[in-house]
Amino acid sequence: MDTARTNEIEQHKRTQHYEVLREMGDCYTSVGDYAQAQRCYEKAASLGPDEPGPYVGLGVAALQKDQLDDAEIAFRVACRLDGNCAKAYTGLAMVAQQRRDFQQAFDFYMKSLELDTDNISALLGLFQVSCEMGSFAKVTHYLEVYLEMHPGDTSVMFALAALYLKDGRAAQARNTLLNLLALAPTNQDAANLLEEVEHDLAVAK
């Protein structure tokens, strides 16, 4: 008997209202209504005071309104409630990135990806920060891991191809771009980059 699942069903009896409010918060965030999202997350937090989810939501809403201090506080509360909350670390990374503290942003993105390699926001954030810092070694690894799990993600494919090229791995860059264009033939950025790669390969010969 799946006791864990039975316990989850019992737990739902206590968390349904919390779930409704958290879902509302997430939906309002998705449509850009951050004031309403904040209202919902605050209510959710009062019902689930030990849950990190509402604080992550509050942090995201604050971030969208450029309230970096509030965002940082919310994400830190989420981390205290759950030391393995990948989304909270991503949030802290975004705050640091906005403050142009790229090293700290890098560290937080890495922490997030260690907890959840599937976190696309952390992945792309890591890529952006790496571009700022000019250091790509770890980014490449996580992009490859992500792509193994999501082979059709053309954004990640493009980022990876660019990193390969920067790293002098033109052949790998070419293969990645060809795969990308097979999936998205009209992707002009990819086409332009491929042209650059082909040129580099020709020169190298």
Added chain:
Amino acid sequence: MIANSCNLRRDLVTGKGSALPSEREARRGPLVTVLVPTFNRPGYLAQALASVVHQSYRNLQILVVNDGGEDVSGVVRSFNEPRIDFIDRKENRGKPYSLNEALARARGKYVAYLDDDDVYYPHHVELLVETLEKATDCGVAYSDLYKTYCRVLPDGHRQVLSKQVEISRDFDRFLMLYFNHVLHVSLMHRRDLLEKTGRYNEALNILVDWDMTRRLAFFCDFCHVPVMTGEFYSPVGPSDRISFQRRKDSQEYLRNVLTIRTTRPAQPWSKLDDLSVILLVDRLDERLAETMLRIWRYTFYPYKLFLPLSLAEKARLNIQMPNVVHVPVDSQSSPAQRVDMALQQANGGYVAVLPAGFPVEEMWVENPLYALINSRDCEGYFIEAASAQSWAAVLRRCDLRRSRTAHPHLSVEASLAATGIRLRHPREEELPFQFDEILRRAKLAQADGDWMRAARLFEQMAQKHQNELWMRTMSARAYFEGGNHAEAGRLSHDVNQRRPTVDTLLLEAKICRERKDFRAALRLLERAEQCLGGLPAATTRQPDFCST
């Protein structure tokens, strides 16, 4: 109706527009008496009373009975409501006494009930009155209620954690005899039926509601209206409910259950046929005592136990048990002669015959009896464990009498055979509680994580058995957990068109969100949140059916 409900809610919040309706408006429709017994819950009583006072249906007599608890006269007076009749008793006498005291003053054509910590939605009374006025073959109508799980905060406020529809069951008389499946707060009944059922049993201290509901089932059909019309509260953590505390005492619980199951209202019963159990005794010994006690312990269908014994044997018998009829016989009488003597006194439609020492377990007589009640081609059924050496069966009294009259010198078995009455064991599909058996299997599948199997079983029940909305809701949930979100979305959408609940609205919203239809998700979630905040989730159409 829903618009009126919203206006009433707004008025409740703003305090405006609470003027009494005109006399003519107040008199429209038959008078309904709402009984509100209360004991030591003044804070919640105010909420409960407000929900009655602000019903869309206005022709009410509201009887509040303080059962010797804290002073609530201030709460009652604060409503300034002439429809409230307040009985303020200083001594605590228990719920059944309070209900009887209130019923003595009731004048309504119909009676409804509300516990002091529960609430009606604004259209509860109106819906049930409409149903009873239309479905005149039903004496009871009942709706669905949310079980509201809450956390009680230090100031006494109840913070709502969830609202669940734990049961939404169409009427099943056989099940009602076994145990209650209709919440008392959800029902309304004709007051004149109390002349047949009798009043509340003051010897009971738990399961008081079921006792009355069970007795009502002897005399009328119940109409289930699958609409959410109120809620009852279940605080998370230790319960202060008296009934909850008393259920912990298993002996006391059993005493109450057996009292209820052996209660026989005065006949005639328009909806149930009586059962006469004839227990054949060859000697007074432990086996007889054991058999009698087990019949008492396990039988839930209403019966009388006929004991054909000589006077000398009866004098030596030392068992106090309800519903026992001594049938004086000659000590030399054969088993067949003892059955004949008992038949002369038995007046129920069904007869069960068994010997002392026969293994009596749960459902021992109800299984073959249910098969017999619903059979078109079989005139008698063996009781499980019956054998050539230990004959036991359930038959219609008229068939048994016919065979005994025709062949009085034969044994009972032989006389039945000679009359052409064939007996057999019931097949599995003839047994009662088929729905509950499949439900049990579906819940087991859920517990094992086999969601798709559970979903299919719920759908099977929705299609072939009653309780369609409840089962489709369960099926939608199971499909969602099993990963078939398309089917979950279709089912939850369908249920939300007819009877939306917080769970089904949340489920459909999650699926909309997956599809990135955030606006649709928000519309559903707003309705769910409205419901969690105290307003009913509006249906798109008025209910125009009920199921019996």
